[in-house]
Amino acid sequence: MRLTTRQQTVDLPGVVGTARTDRRTRSLIPRLRPGDIAVLDHPALDRATAQRLVAADVAAVVNASPMVSGRYPNLGPDVLLRAGVPMVDGLGAAELDAIPDGAPVRLHEGRLLDATDAGGTRVLAAGRVVDADRLAEDLARARQGLATQLETFTHSSTAFLHREQDLLLHGIGVPAPATRIAGRTVVVVAGGHDVEAELRRLRSYLREQEPVIVAVGRSADTVGEAGRRADVVVLDAAEPSDVPTARSLKAARDVVVRTGRGTDGKETVDSLDRLGVRGLLMETDATAEDAALVLADAGDASVVIGVGMHATLEEFLDRERSGLASTYLTRLKLGPRLVDATAVPYLYSGRVRPHHLLLVMLAGLVALVAAVGVTPVGQEWADQLSDTLQGLLP
The missing domain is CATH 3.50.30.10 (Phosphohistidine domain)
Known part of the structure; x- marks a missing residue:
């Protein structure tokens, strides 16, 4: 920075x-x-x-x-x-x-x-x-006060699960995007402090695997600056300052607007209509970042990679107080399918490229020539080749 x-x-x-x-x-x-x-x-x-x-x-x-x-x-x-x-x-x-x-x-x-x-x-x-x-x-x-906060957090998580059980447990209320998610890898990009660096480390993975990219708010602009396009953009109707540029919105195939329980998000939807973009409403008290994860889970993604979202204890507690429960429960819902972006470079080495195969073939050919060269037949061939080359020289 x-x-x-x-x-x-x-x-x-x-x-x-x-x-x-x-x-x-x-x-x-x-x-x-x-x-x-x-x-x-x-x-x-x-x-x-x-x-x-x-x-x-x-x-x-x-x-x-x-x-x-x-x-x-x-x-x-x-x-x-x-x-x-x-x-x-x-x-x-x-x-x-x-x-x-x-x-x-x-x-x-x-x-x-x-x-x-x-x-x-x-x-x-x-x-x-x-x-x-x-x-x-x-x-x-x-x-020193962490123990008390964790106890309070347990009660708030129970209350949140009671309110959002249909969404989290059964997927009721999750919109159906036009983007095909089932069986594909989904990369969810949130507004973390090192999201640009994480996207750079994922560059080869994004190019070779072509996963579905779901961007939260202005992270869609960050994805665009990295040379990619967000397939799905998730907006928070309560965060008008976190809306990406019109270019990013129009480039996306789907735009999902998260609205709180009992609110309609009319202002955000109207602004999208003026841009010629149709917004899909998703009513939940979960944060926009967690709504994006729920969307990937409900779409039956094979793997979900989180960019700009980390799960250390201090970072977890540092989130908005109202979003603690949704963050915790959403990650439990995805379970082993959720992978942090920082782990991907250690797990994925890239596709085998043509020049890799060529090097292997050359190494094999050199080994074959060396093996044949130490045999009597190989020595005879070498002598014949030497005589032929000397005859060609002036």
Whole structure:
């Protein structure tokens, strides 16, 4: 990942930028511009959100809630730290309301100051600076609370299975795409932090095996940049900022729109209609990534390869709280058919190519000539060949 210079040269110390304020992170991220200071209220910042903030090239992140809540060791703050993005947390809801959206501000030593103040002393809000040492302490304390979180997770998984039993156990409610999936390998591409690198490692597999590619949201654009085309695109009606380009949507054979229980996803479907793309509705409280896995499972895929989705304990807990149960149960549903993309290069060496066969034939021919050459008949043939060659020379 390319790191940009976040600090700006100003007369007063600190980071200067335009404050973009919103309690809802989903609404805030699409409005961010390079150099903005993101002001949000996001307890336990997850890695996916942090990656979007880094991609938006923000100058700093100010959080009304703690970056690490203490319930589990979330991964988002470390992403910002490695990208060189200054962080301040613990402002509180009241101080967040005091920061006007679009105002020029300066962040210095945990204080958010009015950049238009000539004296540079007018404080809009103040919080706690989150640096490497403080983050390490917070994460160490959070790891002690994992047992409680796992117990809570067990109850939420039971409730989710009760709501989604028809979908998960019987495939009721899964749309029938035009793309043939039965008996084929399906590659599900999600928006993980290293999805581009994983696609590069799968390049020969994708070219030689031609699996069905199911892309989630803007991952369809990533697939296109890798020189492939997504056969199926799965959109989340609750994530309008995660919609790929019209080119990726039109190139796909099927577009599936995931809607939550009790919602219709009309806005997303209407936008697809304007592009001339017909959307298939899939009503479930599972995440869009898990809906893509369910779609592959219901279509009777032989193997499902997950790109950009990992299953370590910390990454698993770092997911959206509402998506934990669906992630866990969906992977149980697929069982041994689900393979992580990082394992494929170790399991697949590629097809046998013509030049491989030619090398084997040449090696066999050399071995045959050597074996014949040590026999009396071979020696006689060698002498005759030598005499013939000498007769041809002037």
